[in-house]
Amino acid sequence: MISPRRVTVVPGGPVLIEGPVEIEVDGMVHASDRFVVALCACRRSKRYPFCDTSHRRRMRRDVEPERHDDSR
Template sequence: MPTEREHRRVTVEPGGPILIDGPVQVQLPDGTTARSDRFVVAVCACRRSKRYPFCDTSHRKKIRDD
């Protein structure tokens, strides 16, 4: 597991989630922290996820107009 000083890979998927090598802690605007110990974590970028801040593939249900 990387320490705080080591770099983590972050991949932005066009039209999809942000993929982060895990484990991760995501600090939300309300001050709470969401945690995931998964190897790769998909963080929602569209805010449609019912599991926000984590992606549940809700972005696939609607076609985006870019």
């Protein structure tokens, strides 16, 4: 019996999959033998389908920017 792979969805981040894995995207197969593989969920990665942390540069919409009071 084959053990199931664990998939963890990180809110605002990548999808983590226990490896090794083969991922098929648009007919191309990408392989990784790492013990955990981070797949890009935002499609900003230059290494798509693998995550390169490009999602970190995106500004979060649920957080308002800090306001500074310059009236002193």
